[in-house]
Amino acid sequence: MVADGYAAVDEVSDYLAGMEGKLVRPTLLLLANEVGDSPDERAVDLAAVVELVHVATLVHDDAVDHSVRRRGMPTVNARWTHQVAIIMGDFLYSRALTEMARLGDVEAVEILGDAANRMTVGEMRQLMSHDALDAGEDDYELLCECKTASLMAAACELGALVGRPELREPLRSYGYALGMAFQVTDDLLDYTASSRVMGKPSGQDLREHKVTLPLIAALPSLDRDERSRVDALFAHPEPGEELVAEVVVIVERRGGLDYARDRARFWAERAAGWLEDLPSGPATEALTQAADFVVTRRS
Helix, strand or coil, X not given: CCCCCCHHHHHHHHHHHCCCCCCHHHHHHHHXXXXXXXXXXXXXXXXXXXXXXXXXXXXXHHHHHCCCEEXXXXXXXXXCCHHHHHHHHHHHHHHHHHHHHHHCCHHHHHHHHHHHHHHHHHHHHHHXXXXXXXXCHHHHHHXXXXXXXXXXXXXXXXXXXXXXXXXHHHHHHHHHHHHHHHXXXXXXXXXXXXXXXXXXXXXXXXXXXXXXXXXXXHHHHCCHHHHHHHHHHHHCCCXXXXXXXXXXXXXXXXXXXXXXXXXXXXXXXXXXXXXXXXXXXXXXXHHHHHHHHHHHCXX
């Protein structure tokens, strides 16, 4: 991913490079840069920086959550230690900052710095939530904004910044809505996709006592027995497979999955709407297709 000349850092960096990600954020930046047929070579460097920031957040998140698998492979904290994961995440952040400084665009630094700050605040909000089951949909959407939509919005805005600056606002808004759709779908897949497809254990959010939209939507309609099973899961420090599977069935039965699908489609349609007045061309068409992809993907 990035070489430093220090063997320990290079070893972890090479390992992270072997984790095949979707590269959604850098791809969005490059496509946004091509809207209006005014691409700029600086977009390639900016795309790489955005991916560095994204990977840094994943490394830190896995350490905080004690996750053992990511993209079908052991996480950095599982393969090495939590200390190595935190230090490596810091290295990726600082390397991204160094590359941004080299580009010499203060406005670009401000855009990405704001997104990184929002992501950090989002993780702190989630970590400090003392009663997760009290979270409502507004709380959930704020978390989605911080965790995912902020960086996707920044990626699209950065692409426009060095391409067609007058398109920054619609492309930023597109990225924001796309990020919301992406996160809702991601949380939905945690309930529906197999661990083989997702590259991490299915039901992982429930195991980690994370309340996402499917459960939020289902909670008001649970009967007493169903609510007791949910409460039992969140009271157990390490809920077993049987209890997790039982809660997944309850959430599906009470319409939580259907509601989340509808909200994901809402955000995807909103994202596509921001593209309607943009210059037509292959890049705009690809961004339109991306809005459909995020809600139909299986991993």
